[in-house]
Amino acid sequence: ESGEGGERSMRAALKHAGLEPADVDYINAHGTNTMADTIELGAVERLMGDAADKATMSSTKSSIGHLLGAAGAVEAIFCVLAIRDQVAPPTINLDNPAVAPRLDLAPNQARHRKIDVALSNSFGFGGTNASLVLGKVRD
Numbered sequence: 001e002s003g004e005g006g007e008r009s010m011r012a013a014l015k016h017a018g019l020e021p022a023d024v025d026y027i028n029a030h031g032t033n034t035m036a037d038t039i040e041l042g043a044v045e046r047l048m049g050d051a052a053d054k055a056t057m058s059s060t061k062s063s064i065g066h067l068l069g070a071a072g073a074v075e076a077i078f079c080v081l082a083i084r085d086q087v088a089p090p091t092i093n094l095d096n097p098a099v100a101p102r103l104d105l106a107p108n109q110a111r112h113r114k115i116d117v118a119l120s121n122s123f124g125f126g127g128t129n130a131s132l133v134l135g136k137v138r139d
Contacts, residue, residue, distance in 0.1 A: 003043030005123075006030075006040055006129050007047055008129070013119065013131035013132060021047050021051055022048070023116075024119050024133075025117050026058075026079065026117075026119070027103070027118070027119045028057075028076075028078055028089075028119070028120040029041075029057050029059045029091075030123040038098050040123065044057060048102075056106050056113060057101075057104070057105055058088055060074075060078045063090075072122035075120050079134045080118075080134060082115050083116065083117075086113065086114060087110050088106050088110060088115060089110055090108055090111075094108060095107065117134070117136075118133070118135065119132070119133055
């Protein structure tokens with residue numbers, strides 16, 4: 001798997017929101033602590049391009065587990081809270097990433113940073129991919 005479906009999902013969500021990848025400050029990864037995490041990371045890095053090093057991506061599933069059908073809703077709430085509080089939640093127990101990421105994966109520690117736009121990914125077996133863009137209201 002190349003992550004092409006996830007990348008298309010994220011691009012479509014950004015297009016619908018009228019935003020560019022460089023506008024994204026925080027990504028809540030689907031991140032289930034499987035081999036698919038590396039595929040998702042690659043898709044996000046392709047999406048973000050040169051802006052990858054400016055974004056933070058974490059998996060809140062590392063803290064709460066996989067809530068199955070409720071996961072997407074709860075992770076969207078995490079994104080709303082990240083925007084409200086200007087804090088990217090950590091990816092706990094991330095000590096040895098399988099690859100060297102270009103994004104900050106917030107290993108084991110939250111990041112206090114500017115977050116105006118968040119992207120939440122929910123990816124499933126067989127290509128059931130959904131991405132949601134949330135952001136502050138612009139004047």
